Amino acid sequence: MTTTNKDLKAAANQEYKYGWTTNVETETSEKGLNEDTVRWISAKKNEPKFLLDWRLKAFSYWKKLVSENKTPKWANVEFPEIDYQNLYYYSAPKSKKQLDSLDQVDPEILAAYEKLGIPLHEQKQLAGVAVDAIFDSVSIATTFRKELSKHGIIFCSFSEAVQDHPELIKKYLGSIVPYTDNFFAALNAAVFSDGSFCFIPKGVRCPLELTTYFRINAAETGQFERTLIVAEDDSYVSYLEGCSAPMRDENQLHAAVVELVALENAEIKYSTIQNWYPGDANGKGGIYNFVTKRGACRGNNSKISWTQVETGSAITWKYPSVMLIGDGSVGEFYSVALTKGYQQADTGTKMIHLGRNTRSKIVSKGISAGHGQNTYRGLVRVMPKAYKARNFTQCDSLLIGDKCGAHTAPYVEVRNNTAHLEHEAYTSKVDEEALFYCNQRGISNEDAQSLIINGFCKEVFQKLPFEFAVEANRLIELNLEGTVG
Amino acid sequence: MPLLHIDNLHVSVDGKNILKGVNLSIERGEVHAIMGPNGSGKSTLAYMLAGKSGYKATKGSVLFDGQDILTLLPEERARMGMFLSFQHPVEIPGVRLDQFMRAGFNSLRKHRGEPELDPLKFDRLLKKNVELVGLQQAMTKRFVNMNFSGGEKKKSELLQMSIMEPRLSILDEPDSGLDVDALRDVANCIKKLHTLENAVLLVTHYQRILNYVVPDQVHILVDGRVVRTGSKDLAHDIEANGYEQYEQAHT
Numbered sequence: 086m087t088t089t090n091k092d093l094k095a096a097a098n099q100e101y102k103y104g105w106t107t108n109v110e111t112e113t114s115e116k117g118l119n120e121d122t123v124r125w126i127s128a129k130k131n132e133p134k135f136l137l138d139w140r141l142k143a144f145s146y147w148k149k150l151v152s153e154n155k156t157p158k159w160a161n162v163e164f165p166e167i168d169y170q171n172l173y174y175y176s177a178p179k180s181k182k183q184l185d186s187l188d189q190v191d192p193e194i195l196a197a198y199e200k201l202g203i204p205l206h207e208q209k210q211l212a213g214v215a216v217d218a219i220f221d222s223v224s225i226a227t228t229f230r231k232e233l234s235k236h237g238i239i240f241c242s243f244s245e246a247v248q249d250h251p252e253l254i255k256k257y258l259g260s261i262v263p264y265t266d267n268f269f270a271a272l273n274a275a276v277f278s279d280g281s282f283c284f285i286p287k288g289v290r291c292p293l294e295l296t297t298y299f300r301i302n303a304a305e306t307g308q309f310e311r312t313l314i315v316a317e318d319d320s321y322v323s324y325l326e327g328c329s330a331p332m333r334d335e336n337q338l339h340a341a342v343v344e345l346v347a348l349e350n351a352e353i354k355y356s357t358i359q360n361w362y363p364g365d366a367n368g369k370g371g372i373y374n375f376v377t378k379r380g381a382c383r384g385n386n387s388k389i390s391w392t393q394v395e396t397g398s399a400i401t402w403k404y405p406s407v408m409l410i411g412d413g414s415v416g417e418f419y420s421v422a423l424t425k426g427y428q429q430a431d432t433g434t435k436m437i438h439l440g441r442n443t444r445s446k447i448v449s450k451g452i453s454a455g456h457g458q459n460t461y462r463g464l465v466r467v468m469p470k471a472y473k474a475r476n477f478t479q480c481d482s483l484l485i486g487d488k489c490g491a492h493t494a495p496y497v498e499v500r501n502n503t504a505h506l507e508h509e510a511y512t513s514k515v516d517e518e519a520l521f522y523c524n525q526r527g528i529s530n531e532d533a534q535s536l537i538i539n540g541f542c543k544e545v546f547q548k549l550p551f552e553f554a555v556e557a558n559r560l561i562e563l564n565l566e567g568t569v570g
Numbered sequence: 571m572p573l574l575h576i577d578n579l580h581v582s583v584d585g586k587n588i589l590k591g592v593n594l595s596i597e598r599g600e601v602h603a604i605m606g607p608n609g610s611g612k613s614t615l616a617y618m619l620a621g622k623s624g625y626k627a628t629k630g631s632v633l634f635d636g637q638d639i640l641t642l643l644p645e646e647r648a649r650m651g652m653f654l655s656f657q658h659p660v661e662i663p664g665v666r667l668d669q670f671m672r673a674g675f676n677s678l679r680k681h682r683g684e685p686e687l688d689p690l691k692f693d694r695l696l697k698k699n700v701e702l703v704g705l706q707q708a709m710t711k712r713f714v715n716m717n718f719s720g721g722e723k724k725k726s727e728l729l730q731m732s733i734m735e736p737r738l739s740i741l742d743e744p745d746s747g748l749d750v751d752a753l754r755d756v757a758n759c760i761k762k763l764h765t766l767e768n769a770v771l772l773v774t775h776y777q778r779i780l781n782y783v784v785p786d787q788v789h790i791l792v793d794g795r796v797v798r799t800g801s802k803d804l805a806h807d808i809e810a811n812g813y814e815q816y817e818q819a820h821t
Contacts, residue, residue: 481663513663521622522660524644525653526674526730527681536673540664540713 104362107197114175120144123275126175130244130278133251136258143264143274150268157268160431161460161492162400164373167338172307174276177220197300215240217281217297219310229293238322239284240295243311246282253284257315261344261379261408269340269375273309277342280310285320285351294550295324307338314344316351318384323354325553336364336399341376349384349411354392356549357405358557361397368427368456371399378405379435382414382443390417391434392548394557396564399428404462406435409443409471416445419545421557423564424457424489433463433480433494438471438504448544449480453489454565460492467504474504482512483541485534485565513541535562571636573598573769574619574738579630581611581618581794588614590794591630596738599766603780604773605805606791607813612773613657615791616742619771620654621647634738648674649681653736655727657743662714667726668696670714671733678734699732703759721752728759739763740771745779757782777809792816 114122123144127137150156151169197220215229217240233240239250247254264274281297299310316322339361347353355378364371374397380389391405407416418434436445451459461480482491491512499506513519515537523533538561539546546554574596581589588611596602606612618625619632621644632639639647662670668689676686687695700707703725715723724744731739744760745753760783764770772783780788780802788805790798790813797816798804 511663513661517623519660519662521620521644522656522662523670523674525620525648525656526670526734527645527648527677528673529645529677532673532677536665536670537662540662540666540669543664 101362103360107193112175112177113173116173117170118172118174118276122174126276126278129175130247132247135251135255136247139259139264140275143271144276146265147268147271147275150271155268160402160462161458161494162402162429162431164336164400164429167336167373169272172338174307174309175278177278215293215295217242217295219279219281219297219299233291233293236289236292237286238289238291239282241282243277243280243282243313246313250282250284253315254282254313257313257344257346258311259344261346261381262342262377267377270342270377273311273340273342273377276307277309277311280312280341281326282312283314283322283324285314285316285322287317288319289317290320291322294552295322297324297326299326307340309339310341312341312343313346314353314355315346316348316353316387318349318351320348321352321354323356323550325356325358325550327358327360336371336373337362338373338375339398341378343376343378343405345380345389347380347382347384347387347389347414350386351384352388352390353380354390355380355405356553357391357393357395358549358553358560359393359395359397359401360560362399363397363426363428364399366426368399371428372397374398374401374403376401376403378403379408380406380416381408382411382416382440384414385411385440386413386415387411388415388417390415390419390548392419392545393421393432394545394549394560395420395422395430395432396560398430401428401430401432403432404434406437407445408437408439409445409474410439411443412440413442414440415443417548418445418447418449418463419548420448421450421452421542421545421561422459422461423452423454423561424459425454425485425564427456429458431460431462433461435464435466436476438465438467438474438476441470441472442474443471444475445477447476447478447480449478450542450545451480451482451491452485452538452541452561452565453482453491454485455489457489458492459490460494462494462496464496464498465506466498467501467506469500471501472503474501476504476506477509478507479509481510481541483515483538484512485515487516513537534565538562538565572596572633573635574771575631575633577631577633579618579632580628581614582626582628583614583624587628588794589618592791592794592796594789594796596769596771598737598769600786601764601770601772601783603785603788603805604771604791605775605777605788605808607817608775610791611794612775612791613742616654616740616771616773619647619740620644620652645677648734648736649678651735651737653731653734653739655724655731655739655741655744657746659715659723659727661716663716665714666711667714667729668693668710671696671710671730674730675733696733699729702732702762703729704755705729720747721749721755724748724752724756725759728756728763732763735768737768738771739768740773742773743775744772745774745776753779754782777805780805790816 123140217227264271345353361372389407395401409416416436422430422432424430449461453459465476467474480493572595576594579592627640672692757779789796
């Protein structure tokens with residue numbers, strides 16, 4: 086045998102294209118987490134007192150949960166206990182001074198984004214897409230800001246928003262996901278380092294797709310970012326986040342919080358293409374993606390729509406939710422979650438109907454291959470005042486091979502008898518029968534698989550902005566290469 | 571040279587011998603019927619010819635248009651002009667019947683070195699064939715076999731056959747589960763698609779359909795062997811007296 090372990094590992098990992106690292110000098114917090122870490126991060130960012138106070142309250146709440154051993158255990162995922170003292174909570178590329186233009190960004194980092202297919206120079210970018218690039222704990226650059234500011238739109242890193250628009254941050258931060266919400270939301274609130282902030286003023290339809298690209302680079306570092314999007318009355322915005330990380334043998338923690346606020350008649354379309362490193366073929370390494378995402382339709386006739394394509398991460402644990410407060414408001418959740426190798430996903434949504442005539446739609450598509458385990462977990466809750474609330478839920482599973490699993494856990498709570506709920510589900514297989522049927526019509530295994538999978542995902546992909554729908558399709562096909570035939 | 575020539579074919583599935591020496595020869599323009607009791611190996615023969623994995627020829631040969639096809643993949647056999655209408659066609663959620671047919675049709679065109687048809691041109695082709703088999707065009711916009719009635723499934727298989735224009739059509743129980751009217755429709759459709767250039771191998775349990783699609787030869791398959799070959803009258807004999815006489819004679 087001349088093949089080394091390393092070669093084998095590389096072969097097993099060939100599907101993951103984004104597994105390289107970038108060499109940059111970094112500034113890193115001391116390992117471990119205590120009150121000083123929180124103060125250090127806050128000071129590093131020159132934050133106002135209200136924010137430090139909020140972080141400290143969150144930290145003491147999180148400490149309490151840890152001491153009471155209240156780490157969440159209900160999800161259908163398995164992983165060893167995380168040693169929170171053995172992580173770095175802040176890592177940023179060193180920069181000598183304030184960056185005024187892209188020319189001052191470390192060329193290594195610009196090259197890294199170029200390699201990811203996200204060039205940060207505006208002339209090279211996709212037309213109609215503005216990007217905020219986040220590298221480990223900090224935002225590197227935000228493009229098209231001048232163009233956006235003409236419309237009164239604010240799109241910048243969270244840190245900048247804290248400096249330039251503290252009143253907006255103070256008003257909305259934690260108003261949708263309070264730090265007491267759950268274990269990881271508390272941890273995030275204490276140590277979050279950066280993220281994106283979008284503000285769409287009254288009556289403005291955002292002319293560009295807004296995109297944040299998250300890249301984890303440093304080792305043994307957790308990434309904790311917060312995204313806050315506020316859409317004022319009669320406004321519209323479409324926002325997309327993408328992410329990737331190097332291949333590393335140890336698991337890395339990503340615990341983000343996303344808060345969306347939609348006021349009267351406003352619409353927020355939030356799309357995610359999640360491609361964190363999933364671990365190698367034997368289940369070693371990979372990102373723990375423990376994320377809290379929630380939106381509030383505060384105004385009448387407002388709309389929040391989540392679309393997610395989850396292909397990466399060793400473990401995904403997320404439930405993008407909508408609080409339907411305003412009368413006639415609409416919440417949507419479209420999801421494709423793929424697990425292969427030893428990946429685990431426990432994902433779904435919560436639709437909380439509070440206002441009259443509120444409507445929600447859930448379309449969840451789970452694909453399992455290899456030893457992957459895929460759970461849909463969703464809650465539809467209709468509160469007493471939500472007269473004539475409607476929900477339609479469809480959760481489908483596609484199984485590839487016979488060692489994987491699909492599970493569904495739909496919860497329904499209805500406290501108003503005028504509500505109307507529908508639920509549909511099916512499970513299909515890419516198995517010998519299906520492939521033989523296609524083969525008999527002249528279609529090869531490879532084409533048959535892509536036909537079946539595209540068909541299965543289509544309803545969700547159609548909801549993505551066009552450029553990204555193509556990307557999502559490619560990503561799924563790439564991920565499933567070699568799982569059949 | 572016959573279109574299909576099967577010589578002393580033995581087939582095992584999961585280590586179990588199912589076909590134990592089948593001989594069969596079909597010429598262009600002919601209709602042959604294979605009849606037999608449950609478990610006699612009728613569907614095994616159909617799957618075997620189409621190349622399903624797990625169906626192993628342990629002895630004998632199959633020549634299609636003079637070429638040994640036993641080592642070919644199912645898609646390669648399909649591209650040579652062999653079509654199998656499934657007794658239980660597979661459901662494919664999210665994939666429309668017209669897309670599915672176009673994918674198959676274009677793989678054939680590609681194989682023949684012809685340009686692929688775009689959806690518009692394919693739609694026009696489809697329109698003619700949809701009328702021929704007595705379906706609605708709207709039906710082809712539905713997902714493959716999802717919520718199709720028994721009759722719709724059979725007709726959809728025949729629609730696919732009409733599009734693929736095979737040289738040999740193996741129809742695995744195209745009559746199962748149909749009422750009298752639907753049976754007549756399906757049978758008429760098979761008749762329309764059968765020409766002097768192609769051949770049909772019709773696998774059935776009952777004689778009924780053979781009243782409409784009149785076979786040139788009828789083969790009785792019992793316990794993996796063709797125990798009797800005859801004219802259409804053989805089918806009437808089965809209808810009247812059942813398979814028992816052959817089973818007893820055989821065992």
